Each structure stands twice: as C-alpha cells, then as structure tokens.
Amino acid sequence: MIDVKEIRKDFPIYNREPKLTYLDSAASSLKVKTVIDHVDHYYQSLGVNVHRGAYDLAYEATKLYEEARDTVSKFINANADEIVFTRGTTTSLNMIANAYRDILKEDDEIVVTELEHHSSILPWMVTAQKSKSKLKYVPLTKEGRITVEAFKTVLTDQTKVVAITYVSNVMGYVTPIKEIIKLAHQKGAVVILDAAQAVPHMAIDVKALDVDYLAFSGHKMFGPSGVGVLFGKSKLLNMLEPVEYGGEMADDVFKDHATFKEAPLRFEAGTPVISGAIGLAAAIRYIQKIGYDQIHEHTMHLKQYTLNQLKTLKGITIYNETADISTITFNVDDIHPHDIATMLDQYQVSVRAGHHCAQLVSRFLGVGSTLRVSFHIYNDINDCDVLISSIKASQDFFLSF
Numbered sequence: 086m087i088d089v090k091e092i093r094k095d096f097p098i099y100n101r102e103p104k105l106t107y108l109d110s111a112a113s114s115l116k117v118k119t120v121i122d123h124v125d126h127y128y129q130s131l132g133v134n135v136h137r138g139a140y141d142l143a144y145e146a147t148k149l150y151e152e153a154r155d156t157v158s159k160f161i162n163a164n165a166d167e168i169v170f171t172r173g174t175t176t177s178l179n180m181i182a183n184a185y186r187d188i189l190k191e192d193d194e195i196v197v198t199e200l201e202h203h204s205s206i207l208p209w210m211v212t213a214q215k216s217k218s219k220l221k222y223v224p225l226t227k228e229g230r231i232t233v234e235a236f237k238t239v240l241t242d243q244t245k246v247v248a249i250t251y252v253s254n255v256m257g258y259v260t261p262i263k264e265i266i267k268l269a270h271q272k273g274a275v276v277i278l279d280a281a282q283a284v285p286h287m288a289i290d291v292k293a294l295d296v297d298y299l300a301f302s303g304h305k306m307f308g309p310s311g312v313g314v315l316f317g318k319s320k321l322l323n324m325l326e327p328v329e330y331g332g333e334m335a336d337d338v339f340k341d342h343a344t345f346k347e348a349p350l351r352f353e354a355g356t357p358v359i360s361g362a363i364g365l366a367a368a369i370r371y372i373q374k375i376g377y378d379q380i381h382e383h384t385m386h387l388k389q390y391t392l393n394q395l396k397t398l399k400g401i402t403i404y405n406e407t408a409d410i411s412t413i414t415f416n417v418d419d420i421h422p423h424d425i426a427t428m429l430d431q432y433q434v435s436v437r438a439g440h441h442c443a444q445l446v447s448r449f450l451g452v453g454s455t456l457r458v459s460f461h462i463y464n465d466i467n468d469c470d471v472l473i474s475s476i477k478a479s480q481d482f483f484l485s486f
C-alpha cells in the first residue's frame with residue numbers, strides 16, 4: 086500500500102507548499118527529488134557534450150546518456166537502438182507524421198480518432214493535406230470509447246497509417262490497442278501509438294503489442310520537461326528519411342551529398358537533451374521502485390472515492406464515470422469551468438479547465454470546456470475531500486448572485 090506521507094517526502098514541492106492539493110498530473114506530474122538530483126549532477130559535475138569529446142568528462146556524460154537509453158528501452162521492452170530521445174510526445178509524433186509526408190500517396194488513408202490529443206491529429210491532418218491522402222476518423226461509442234468493432238468500419242485496403250491514443254487525456258479510457266494493431270498489420274498499415282497518458286499509469290511492452298511507433302513525455306511521469314521518447318521498430322526507423330539534419334547524425338559529408346547514421350542517432354541531430362535523458366532514466370527507476378500495481382490501486386481508489394463524493398453534490402455532470410485510469414472529467418451546472426478552476430485555486434486546489442488540447446472530445450461531449458482532475462501517488466483522501474469542499478464553496482459563492 087502506498088504511504089502518501091512517505092511519498093511526499095520524495096517530492097520537494099511539498100516543502101514549499103505543504104497544503105498543495107495538486108490534481109493536474111495528467112497535464113504534468115510533480116517532480117521527484119531523485120530526478121532533480123540526477124539532472125543537477127549532470128550540470129554540477131559534467132556539463133559537457135556527448136558522442137563528441139575524447140576526454141574523460143565527455144566519456145562519462147556519454148556513458149550516462151547511453152545508459153539512460155538502455156533504461157528506457159528495457160522499461161518498454163524495446164532494443165536500445167529503437168529509442169530516440171526527443172523533446173516530448175508532440176515532437177515524436179510530428180517527426181513520424183513529417184517523415185510519412187513523402188511516403189503516403191494520393192488515396193492512401195490515415196486513420197485517427199476523435200479521442201486524440203491535438204498532437205496526434207494535427208500533424209496527420211497536415212500530412213494528409215500535403216500528401217493528398219485521406220484522414221478518416223474511428224467513430225466513438227455513445228460512451229466515447231474506441232472499440233475494435235468501430236475500428237473495423239474505417240479500416241480498408243487503403244489504410245496505410247493508424248495514429249491513435251493509448252489512453253485518452255480527457256476520458257481516461259484505455260484503447261483496445263493490441264487487437265487494433267493486429268488488424269492494421271493485416272492490411273499492411275503502421276500504427277503510431279500516443280502513450281503520453283499511458284506510461285504514467287501502466288506498464289508498456291512494445292514487443293507484446295507489436296506496435297510500430299510509440300511516443301511519450303518525461304514530464305508526465307515525474308521526469309524533466311523538454312525530454313521525451315520516440316520508439317520505432319528498428320527496420321522502420323532506418324527506412325525513414327531523417328527529420329532534422331546537423332551534427333552527429335551524418336556518416337560522411339561531401340560537397341554535394343551525404344550519408345547518414347542508422348537510428349537512433351540518425352534522428353538526434355545536434356546536441357541532444359542530455360540532462361533530460363539522464364533525469365528520465367531516474368524517473369523510470371522511481372516508477373519501477375513503486376510499481377504500477379501500487380500506482381493503479383492507489384489512484385483508482387482515490388478516483389472512486391471522489392466520484393462517490395461528487396455525486397453527493399447537486400448540479401454535477403460527470404462525463405467519464407467508467408474511466409480506466411484515475412481521470413475525472415466533469416462540469417458544474419451554470420458555472421464556467423474556468424471560474425471554478427480559478428476559485429479552487431483560492432483553496433490551493435490545482436485542476437485543469439478547458440478543452441485539454443482535445444477539442445474534438447469537447448465537441449463529442451457537446452460542451453465548450455470541462456473540468457478535469459487527475460491523481461497520482463502523492464495524492465490522498467484529504468486531497469479529494471478538499472476538492473469536494475472547495476467545489477461546494479464555489480457553488481455557494483457563484484450561485485448566490
């Protein structure tokens with residue numbers, strides 16, 4: 086069982102803000118001390134570039150950077166040469182969508198869903214426009230879920246790409262991805278999985294999934310911002326054109342042509358995010374120490390408790406009661422979500438309000454914006470109680486006019 090009092094000792098923000106009720110982990114998690122220490126160590130004790138220098142400090146920095154790649158690869162059961170360090174999920178997804186602009190042809194089809202974060206739709210929308218291929222949407226169930234049956238209705242012999250979320254950042258539903266990948270492969274399509282919301286909550290095994298590409302960010306899993314991962318099957322990555330050109334990604338450069346390294350360095354032009362990769366590896370070790378079973382049990386307990394309490398209030402609409410992870414999306418009748426969020430901040434309660442960079446989900450729900458609370462291991466029952474009492478106080482305040 087998770088002992089939140091002990092866990093909070095690992096998160097220095099609670100020294101500054103002991104009364105913080107942080108319920109916005111789906112946007113960005115709080116940062117754990119071991120990550121901060123590892124990033125700090127790089128800057129305090131090394132601070133030099135990787136892959137270039139012939140001196141001791143450079144060897145040490147390179148060793149830490151490549152060990153971080155190793156840690157990431159084992160974490161998702163990939164090979165080290167299949168892990169590209171990027172700036173985050175958005176960069177990883179854009180890199181793949183850009184690379185496919187020259188591969189896709191007129192009449193090819195790209196399948197996405199209405200549950201996608203903008204970073205898993207917009208790059209493909211532009212790629213579809215530039216390559217004259219067709220963007221198709223998997224219809225959602227009434228509850229807002231992606232199902233295998235619905236996926237089958239848009240899958241055709243022309244489907245070349247399936248870009249899909251593993252866990253929705255608004256609804257918290259887990260996509261039945263294994264079966265979808267199998268079906269996509271039968272048609273010869275590649276699958277790009279947005280795992281930004283999955284990695285903070287569930288173990289990922291890219292080999293068991295047989296997924297072609299997968300992306301996630303460090304900052305949602307206790308790690309640094311500015312670092313993320315692009316996984317790609319080695320055969321596929323080496324088939325793609327590099328996305329950026331520059332230092333340490335070329336083998337031989339002549340006046341009129343050049344040859345490029347194999348993945349992953351082929352996709353890491355210029356100085357990479359060294360401290361970020363080292364910090365991300367520390368975050369992974371921290372998650373492994375806690376264990377996903379404990380994370381799931383703890384956060385789902387908080388979610389269920391909060392749902393039960395929310396239902397005791399009047400005028401609350403909950404949109405995703407059956408979410409598979411600990412995300413609750415809801416609205417308070419007659420009060421704009423931004424007003425509630427601003428009011429909750431008076432009680433040091435941090436929640437998200439808006440369309441959560443997933444406007445198609447808001448359109449599906451038929452609302453302009455919603456409130457979202459999301460839990461992680463540093464939250465406790467008191468956080469849930471403070472949330473509920475501050476929503477009640479906000480209702481009393483706004484509805485008294």
Ligand SMILES: Cc1ncc(COP(=O)(O)O)c(C=O)c1O
Binds near residue numbers: 112
């Ligand atoms: C499902 C999902 N995909 C992609 C992203 C984009 O992640 P980042 O901003 O770290 O690039 C997010 C961030 O909220 C997300 O929730």
